[in-house]
Amino acid sequence: MSRPIDGRRAKLSWWHAPLLFIFASATVRSGxxxxxxxxxxxxxxxxxxxxVKPVHEDEYGAYxxxxxxxxxxxxxxxxxxxxxxxxSLDGSDRLIMAKSSRLPDDEDLNKGKHGIDFNxxxxxxxxxxxxxxxxxxxxxWLHGAAFAARTEQEYQKKSLVWDSFYSYVWGTPPQTVxxxxxxxxxxxxxxxxxxxxxxxxDNFTAxxxxxxxxxxxxxxxxxxxxxxHSTGHLGGVLNLGDFGILDEExxxxxxxxxxxxxGERAQALAEAFKRDFCETTMxxxxxxxxxxxxxxxxxxxxxxxxxxVVVRYYIxxxxxxxxxxxxxxxxxxxxAMGGLAEIRVPVITNNYFYTGRNVGRLLRMRERxxxxxLGSAVVVECSRLYAAKDPEFVSDVILDVVxxxxxx
Numbered sequence: 001m002s003r004p005i006d007g008r009r010a011k012l013s014w015w016h017a018p019l020l021f022i023f024a025s026a027t028v029r030s031g032x033x034x035x036x037x038x039x040x041x042x043x044x045x046x047x048x049x050x051x052v053k054p055v056h057e058d059e060y061g062a063y064x065x066x067x068x069x070x071x072x073x074x075x076x077x078x079x080x081x082x083x084x085x086x087x088s089l090d091g092s093d094r095l096i097m098a099k100s101s102r103l104p105d106d107e108d109l110n111k112g113k114h115g116i117d118f119n120x121x122x123x124x125x126x127x128x129x130x131x132x133x134x135x136x137x138x139x140x141w142l143h144g145a146a147f148a149a150r151t152e153q154e155y156q157k158k159s160l161v162w163d164s165f166y167s168y169v170w171g172t173p174p175q176t177v178x179x180x181x182x183x184x185x186x187x188x189x190x191x192x193x194x195x196x197x198x199x200x201x202d203n204f205t206a207x208x209x210x211x212x213x214x215x216x217x218x219x220x221x222x223x224x225x226x227x228x229h230s231t232g233h234l235g236g237v238l239n240l241g242d243f244g245i246l247d248e249e250x251x252x253x254x255x256x257x258x259x260x261x262x263g264e265r266a267q268a269l270a271e272a273f274k275r276d277f278c279e280t281t282m283x284x285x286x287x288x289x290x291x292x293x294x295x296x297x298x299x300x301x302x303x304x305x306x307x308x309v310v311v312r313y314y315i316x317x318x319x320x321x322x323x324x325x326x327x328x329x330x331x332x333x334x335x336a337m338g339g340l341a342e343i344r345v346p347v348i349t350n351n352y353f354y355t356g357r358n359v360g361r362l363l364r365m366r367e368r369x370x371x372x373x374l375g376s377a378v379v380v381e382c383s384r385l386y387a388a389k390d391p392e393f394v395s396d397v398i399l400d401v402v403x404x405x406x407x408x
Contacts, residue, residue, distance in 0.1 A: 053207035053391060054214055055097070061203030061230075061388060062185035063097045066210075073214060077168065081113040082161050082184075085168050088213065094177045095213040096168055097206040098184040100161075103197065104148040105135045106188040114158050118181035119227070120146040121362045122162045128155050139193050140306055144362060169225060171373035176402075177225045178213045180205040195287050199280075202230040204387040211395035218399070220406040222375025226398070230384045233353055234277045234317030236346040237266050237386050238397055241356035241379030243365055246405065248351065254404045255348035262347045262397050269389055270345040276385045278337045281314055285333055296328040313353060320352060347397060354381050378405060 056064040066074075066086065074086040074095065082100040087093070100116045101107065107115040123131065123145035131138070132148035146162055149155035169177060182202035190197060209228045231239065238258075240251060288307050289295055297315070300308035314333070315325060321343050323336040356379035360366070368374040380401070386394050 054210040055206045057204060057207055058185060060185070060198045060201055061205075061207075061384075062201045063099060063180065063183040063206035064185075070210060070214070078164065080161070080164075081108075081111055082116060083118070083165055086213075087174060092174050092176060092219055093213045093216050094168065094174045095210055096165070096177065096179045096181075097209065098165075098181050100184045101186045101188070102182050102184065102200055103139065103186060103188050103194070104131060104143075104145075105139070106186055106197075109154070112157075114147060114161055116147045116158060116161060116165075117143075118146065118162070118165050118179075119229075119359055120144060122146050122159055123148075125149075125152065125155050128158075136191065136193055170368055171223075171371075175220055175223050176213075176216060176218070177223070178209040178216075179225060179227050180209045180229075181227060182229060183209075192291070195291075196284060199232070202228075203384050204391065205230050205382065208382055208387050208391050208394050208398070211391055212398050212402075215395060216399060216402075218403045218406070219408050220375065220402075221408055222406070223373075224375055224402070224406045225377040226380055226402060227356070227377065228380050228382065228398075229354070230382045230387050231353065232277060232280050232384045233313050233381075234274070234281075234321060234340075235353055235381070235383070236349040237262075237383050237394065238347065238401065239349045239353050239381035239383075240351070240401070241354045241381065242351055243360035243377050243379060244355070244357035245360060245365055245369065245376060246378060250405070251350045254401055255346075255350055257404065258347045258397060258400060261400065262393075263344070265393060266345050266347050266386075269386055271341075272389065273345055273383060273385045274340045277317070278340070282330070282334065282337075284310065285314070285330060289330055294328070295330070295333070316353070320349065348401070354379055376406060378402070 054067045054070040056067060058064055066084065070086070074088055077085040077087050083096060083098045086095045098118050100114055100118070102115070102117040102119070104115040104117070107113055121144070127145055128147060128149035131143065131145050132150045135148055147158045149158055169179065180202065183206040184201065186197045186200045188194065188197045194200070205228045212226070233239070242248065242251060285295060288300070288311065292300055292303050292307060294300060295311055297308050297312050300311060318325065318336045321340055323339045325332045325336050365374065365377060369376070380398055382394050
């Protein structure tokens with residue numbers, strides 16, 4: 001597991017000025033929710049001056065379609081309103097990119113576009129019915145079901161989509177499978193349950209996955225799956241999870257190698273990365289404070305499990321960078337963020353935020369390995385900002401990690 005970085009508390013530097021505005025605006029309530037949402041759900045392409053990628057993504061980094069140039073190297077296996085699959089001409093790599101929203105009630109059934117979280121197991125019929133009965137108020141980010149359904153016919157349609165998606169993941173060539181399960185667009189409007197829905201897309205992951213598939217020159221000796229996500233948490237350029245099937249000691253050695261090789265290049269975007277974290281996090285914390293009346297994780301756990309987890313992740317990220325909160329308040333978070341300015345961004349963290357172990361258990365990965373349907377797998381949580389600003393760098397690091405984890 002990754003260990004905290006040595007850090008020291010510092011005075012607020014000039015790049016924290018936006019935080020002072022955000023903090024001060026917490027008392028402004030007229031139209032405040034829209035302004036908070038606008039700050040978070042900003043047009044990513046304008047903010048990050050996006051480079052060209054082998055796929056088309058919208059302003060929030062959601063996957064729209066493949067760039068025609070990629071078809072010179074890849075052939076389509078499936079194109080649907082919910083996901084697309086492409087195989088390399090040499091049969092070595094597969095690219096799977098979701099188009100569905102991961103939110104269960106964010107869908108257009110008339111167009112066959114369903115709300116499916118492909119990073120969750122297919123529910124039983126009664127579980128899908130129960131989940132649908134709880135929506136929209138009962139939506140949970142950490143729910144254990146891939147989708148909800150109100151009728152048996154709807155359940156069957158969504159089951160077929162989920163089954164088809166995973167038919168391309170388990171047990172069929174090629175050897176290296178690049179999956180972006182949360183790259184689909186989210187169109188649910190903000191509400192009291194989900195104030196910042198656009199952040200539910202794993203922004204820019206389709207572009208990173210496509211670059212990895214294009215540039216991959218390794219041929220692992222066993223079938224491997226690389227699940228690519230993105231996050232705005234305060235971690236490394238990449239935050240790896242072992243799905244409960246990888247060796248933690250090996251992962252630690254790889255992290256050390258990646259730091260030596262890519263550490264300096266990672267610092268080119270360090271200031272922008274920390275600024276993005278601070279601005280976005282303060283907006284979300286402000287909203288939780290307004291909605292719940294507290295930022296204490298223990299108190300939040302009695303009101304909203306999801307909000308409690310979110311705040312704990314922010315605290316954990318600050319701790320990774322050597323910053324401890326004096327108090328669980330907006331001011332406390334702001335002061336902790338003041339110590340980030342001079343601290344280096346690590347290239348890799350291991351099993352620090354998302355281990356993938358629960359998903360590995362739910363998707364029965366150990367059983368898949370025992371049945372010969374899978375050799376191994378890894379979770380790759382990319383920094384959202386690095387994936388947007390320098391996808392080439394992110395893909396280079398991922399390819400180095402994959403080469404080390406899964407040698408030929």
